[in-house]
Amino acid sequence: MTLTTHILGYPRIGAKRELKFAEESYWKGEIQQVDFLAEAQAVEAANWQAQVDAGISILTVGDFVLYDSVLTHAVRLGIIPARFKDAAKLNQVDQQFYLARGRAPNCSDVAALEMTKWFDTNYHYLVPELNSAQEFKADFSDLFAQVERAKAFNKPLKVVVPGLLTFLYLSRIVDTYETLETKQHTCECNITQREVAANQATLQFIDALLPIYAALFDELKARGVDYVQLDEPALVLDLEPEWQTAFERVYHLLQRRDGLKLIVATYFESLGANLNLAVNLPVAGLHIDISREKAGEFFWKKVIDQLPAHKILSLGLINGRSVWASDLTALNDIVQTAQKSLGDRLWLSSSCSLLHVPVDLDSEIIPAEVNGKLAFARQKLNELVALAQGNIYANAKLSPTTTQTFNLVAQSRPDTFSARFEAQQEKLKLPLLPTTTIGSFPQTTEIRAARAAWNKGDLTQAAYEAAMQKEIAYAIQQQEQLGLDVLVHGEAERTDMVEYFAGLLDGFWLSKFGWVQSYGSRCVRPPIIVGDIQRPNTMTVKWIQYANSLTDKIVKGMLTGPVTILNWSFPPAHRSRREVCLQLAEAIRLEVADLQAAGIGIIQIDEAAFREGLPLRKADQAEYWDWAVKSFKHCSSSSRIDTQIHTHMCYSDFKDCLQQITTMDADVITIETSRSGLQLLEVFHEQGYPNAIGPGVYDIHSPRTPTADNMRTVIDAALKTIPAERLWINPDCGLKTRNWAETKAALAELVSMAKQVRQELESQAA
Numbered sequence: 001m002t003l004t005t006h007i008l009g010y011p012r013i014g015a016k017r018e019l020k021f022a023e024e025s026y027w028k029g030e031i032q033q034v035d036f037l038a039e040a041q042a043v044e045a046a047n048w049q050a051q052v053d054a055g056i057s058i059l060t061v062g063d064f065v066l067y068d069s070v071l072t073h074a075v076r077l078g079i080i081p082a083r084f085k086d087a088a089k090l091n092q093v094d095q096q097f098y099l100a101r102g103r104a105p106n107c108s109d110v111a112a113l114e115m116t117k118w119f120d121t122n123y124h125y126l127v128p129e130l131n132s133a134q135e136f137k138a139d140f141s142d143l144f145a146q147v148e149r150a151k152a153f154n155k156p157l158k159v160v161v162p163g164l165l166t167f168l169y170l171s172r173i174v175d176t177y178e179t180l181e182t183k184q185h186t187c188e189c190n191i192t193q194r195e196v197a198a199n200q201a202t203l204q205f206i207d208a209l210l211p212i213y214a215a216l217f218d219e220l221k222a223r224g225v226d227y228v229q230l231d232e233p234a235l236v237l238d239l240e241p242e243w244q245t246a247f248e249r250v251y252h253l254l255q256r257r258d259g260l261k262l263i264v265a266t267y268f269e270s271l272g273a274n275l276n277l278a279v280n281l282p283v284a285g286l287h288i289d290i291s292r293e294k295a296g297e298f299f300w301k302k303v304i305d306q307l308p309a310h311k312i313l314s315l316g317l318i319n320g321r322s323v324w325a326s327d328l329t330a331l332n333d334i335v336q337t338a339q340k341s342l343g344d345r346l347w348l349s350s351s352c353s354l355l356h357v358p359v360d361l362d363s364e365i366i367p368a369e370v371n372g373k374l375a376f377a378r379q380k381l382n383e384l385v386a387l388a389q390g391n392i393y394a395n396a397k398l399s400p401t402t403t404q405t406f407n408l409v410a411q412s413r414p415d416t417f418s419a420r421f422e423a424q425q426e427k428l429k430l431p432l433l434p435t436t437t438i439g440s441f442p443q444t445t446e447i448r449a450a451r452a453a454w455n456k457g458d459l460t461q462a463a464y465e466a467a468m469q470k471e472i473a474y475a476i477q478q479q480e481q482l483g484l485d486v487l488v489h490g491e492a493e494r495t496d497m498v499e500y501f502a503g504l505l506d507g508f509w510l511s512k513f514g515w516v517q518s519y520g521s522r523c524v525r526p527p528i529i530v531g532d533i534q535r536p537n538t539m540t541v542k543w544i545q546y547a548n549s550l551t552d553k554i555v556k557g558m559l560t561g562p563v564t565i566l567n568w569s570f571p572p573a574h575r576s577r578r579e580v581c582l583q584l585a586e587a588i589r590l591e592v593a594d595l596q597a598a599g600i601g602i603i604q605i606d607e608a609a610f611r612e613g614l615p616l617r618k619a620d621q622a623e624y625w626d627w628a629v630k631s632f633k634h635c636s637s638s639s640r641i642d643t644q645i646h647t648h649m650c651y652s653d654f655k656d657c658l659q660q661i662t663t664m665d666a667d668v669i670t671i672e673t674s675r676s677g678l679q680l681l682e683v684f685h686e687q688g689y690p691n692a693i694g695p696g697v698y699d700i701h702s703p704r705t706p707t708a709d710n711m712r713t714v715i716d717a718a719l720k721t722i723p724a725e726r727l728w729i730n731p732d733c734g735l736k737t738r739n740w741a742e743t744k745a746a747l748a749e750l751v752s753m754a755k756q757v758r759q760e761l762e763s764q765a766a
Contacts, residue, residue, distance in 0.1 A: 002389050004344070004347045005058070005348050006314070007056065008063070008265055008267065008320070008349060008352055009060060009063035009354060010063060010064075011354060011359045012043065012047070012355060013043075015046070015513070017515055018043050019066075020522075022040060023040075023067075033091075033094075041149065044064040050378055050381060056155075058158045058226070060160060060229070061146055061147055061159045063160045064146070066096060067126075069160075069162060070167065071125070073128075073167060074099075075092055076139055076140050077138055077209070078138065079136070081131075084099060086106070087099070092139065099112065100115075100126055100520055112699060113127055117611075119616060120613060122524070122526075122567065123356060123519070125170065130171055130172070130173050130174070130202060132175045138212045140219070143159070144220075144223060147224075156227070157226055158227035158228070161228055161230055161231070162230075162231050163230040163232035164206070164250055165206075165234060165247055166234040168203060168206070169202070169234040169243065170234075203246050206249070210250065210254065213254060217260055221259060225260065229263050229265050231265050233268055235247070235264070235274050236274070237269075247277055247278075248277065261284035261312075263286070263314060264287065265314070266278065266286070267287070267320075267351055268616060269615075270288065270293050270297070271288065275299075275306060276306065279306045279311070284311065284312055285347070286303070286307070286314065287313075287314035287347075287349060288303055289316040290316055290334070301337075307342075310345075312345050312346075313338070313345060313347065314349045315335075315347070316351035317331050317350075317384070318350045320354050320356055321357065322357070322570065323358070323374050323375065323514070324570075325383070325395040326380075328387060328392050328393060329394060332387060335387055350384065357380070357516065358376040358514035358525075359378060360377065360378040362378070363512070364513060364514070369509075370528070408582045408634075410582060410585070412665070413637055415641045417667065419641060420642070421667065424643075424644045424667065428644065430485060430554075433758045433761070434485040435484050435728075435751055435754045436485060436486035436556065436694070437730060438730060439488050439497075439606065440494070440497070441490035441736065442738055443492075443737075444740070446471070451495070468492045468543070469546055472490055472546060472547050475492070476550045476555075482744065484747065487554065488558060489546070491558060491734075496524060497606060497608075498560055498568040499524075499527055500560075502565070504535075505536075505584075506531070506535075507529060507532050507533040507534065508527045508528065510525070510528075511525060511528065526570050527569045527570070528570045530572065533580065534583070540591060540595065541598050544557045544558070544598070545598050548598075548600065554602055555600070556600075556604050559588055559604065559605045560606050561588065561606055561610070561631075562582070562632065562634075564607050564610065565584050566580055581628070581631040582631055584631070584635075585631040586634065588605065589635045589636075589637060592635060596638070596639060601642070601643060603636075605632070605635060605647050608733075610657075628660070629664055644667045644668065645666050645667050647669050649669065649670075658684065658687045661689075662689055665691070667692060668691065668692040668693070669691065670694035670728065670730050671693065672733060673714065681693075681721050681722070682721060692727070692728060693728065694728030694729065694730040695722075696732030697730070697731065697750060698711055698714075698749075700733045705749070706746055708749045708752060708756075715729065715753065715754070715757050729750060729754040731747075
């Protein structure tokens with residue numbers, strides 16, 4: 001008997017990043033909306049066709065969105081924050097882009113929605129902003145249009161919708177009402193707001209959303225939809241009692257008895273303590289992710305044992321976050337055991353949406369050592385169908401070869417921050433409120449053209465290096481003219497902050513077309529770790545030395561930290577993350593030593609993904625923090641007392657890991673604050689963070705140019721919580737996605753405001 005197959009979602013960028021390029025062309029005004037939507041729908045149709053061609057039983061509809069599924073759902077529900085008042089002029093497509101980017105045609109520039117990580121992945125979602133008097137005006141017409149287009153494929157349809165409770169869990173309340181007993185902060189949009197700190201406050205909107213969900217289900221049923229997949233990954237978290245009770249209430253009120261089958265989808269972890277809650281929700285079926293189960297746990301057996309006899313169980317067998325080929329023999333044993341208990345109530349699926357892996361492996365030239373060991377999204381469809389049909393075959397040996405004896409003991413700097421800070425101030429002689437950027441500058445057309453010609457062999461190594469030196473010289477010149485205090489070389493030679501280093505370290509394979517969506521139109525190409533990590537040569541020294549030779553100002557050395565390289569790569573199938581991370585830390589430690597020997601006095605070790613890999617369950621987090629912190633401290637351990645170590649973190653919730661950030665003991669941390677408001681700085685202050693901080697004073701992911709007043713708001717708020725001598729002024733993140741006109745305009749405002757505040761502070765001290 002062939003079992004029912006489906007997936008939770010498919011990559012929406014297109015095999016050749018068609019959606020990205022169409023989106024960016026539309027934003028630039030190069031194509032009309034009708035043409036953009038035609039290109040987007042072509043990708044959508046190709047995704048459906050891939051599922052049909054593979055033999056997937058049920059077609060997944062609604063996972064294809066233009067920017068982010070949480071954002072799309074918020075706009076469909078009419079959740080438009082007050083500062084986006086011009087959104088009323090726009091249709092749903094442009095409303096989504098306006099909320100995500102802070103800019104739209106014929107609209108005022110405003111602060112974009114907060115963006116943060118989707119659970120423990122490198123995908124970012126846009127955080128919906130509710131107010132205490134929120135009204136919902138639902139419009140699902142675009143989803144219904146998708147359903148009608150999908151009917152042409154003559155398959156049973158399953159529509160994906162964000163679960164009501166996970167949507168509320170991921171949202172936040174932002175209000176202007178004086179009656180709310182909450183902490184006040186001022187956002188970069190310069191609107192005084194109040195944020196409800198307890199996340200269960202969003203539960204107040206259940207009663208308003210229930211009839212909207214019920215009406216949506218009725219309409220989908222009327223249109224011939226067979227199943228609705230309600231994504232509720234919040235069910236794998238350590239839920240508070242209020243949320244557990246809410247799940248019971250919501251699904252008892254939403255249960256349908258008239259043909260439409262609701263499937264609650266959980267992923268990224270096992271259900272843990274929420275097992276009894278999840279299996280007893282009054283729905284037709286439950287999806288669980290077994291790819292994240294611990295060795296020997298067999299949690300899926302517990303689910304089967306407690307699942308009511310009438311329910312479907314969808315087993316997430318094919319790992320939607322790994323590029324390694326599945327062990328079909330081992331998975332088939334699970335299928336056979338589960339089928340004995342469930343019969344045709346057993347469905348087979350991907351563990352989560354496949355948007356976290358590249359689209360198709362067929363276009364790659366695969367090296368012999370990993371040939372037959374990999375599977376991208378298209379190949380995972382084939383694996384899924386093979387399992388369902390009992391067509392079991394053995395893949396190549398899955399574990400990459402490890403030859404190096406691993407006995408590395410993590411090291412750390414011996415001196416205290418206060419001693420280092422004094423030595424660094426004496427050496428560097430930085431002004432009060434020093435200004436800098438996070439590292440990268442615009443990746444121009446000229447840079448991309450030179451790199452493409454070099455990769456094709458049309459440009460010699462010497463000519464390519466000369467082209468990059470020209471771009472570095474331009475970046476240094478612009479920074480000097482702007483008046484920045486600490487400069488960067490701009491990273492013209494780097495395609496990506498992780499991919500660049502992976503290409504210079506042993507133990508990685510870089511795919512050519514393995515793009516994965518990070519947010520919106522931003523795509524990354526995660527390296528694949530295939531063996532031991534070693535640094536055969538220096539990686540950054542010659543570029544930083546060249547930049548340093550062009551100016552009398554300080555130029556930072558720019559490195560990516562070991563935790564971020566690991567979390568933004570596809571890890572090996574059968575090696576511990578701790579071992580791999582410490583190998584990476586050793587490679588970065590050697591690079592720090594070489595930069596220091598070359599005369600570089602400030603070295604930034606970016607750890608943008610430091611929190612991202614944190615296990616979702618508190619019981620599992622201590623082990624991660626142990627090796628993550630030790631890895632960072634190890635890679636900075638080769639620095640002298642007067643060498644200043646910076647790190648950078650962004651677009652994650654750091655409130656629950658400040659102790660670990662403090663233990664990392666970087667001399668300066670630069671963090672994102674403009675999208676998330678300044679509540680993070682309050683946390684740093686409340687918990688007594690002792691080292692220097694550079695809060696981002698403007699959002700680089702928005703094309704809007706921030707005003708000096710916007711930046712002054714952030715600086716003034718920061719000075720209330722951070723001593724002036726430990727405060728840096730910088731943007732939120734790197735500037736590679738912006739153009740030079742935007743970059744120079746924003747940085748000119750940044751430098752001007754920093755100098756103004758510096759003068760005021762010096763006058764007060766005089």
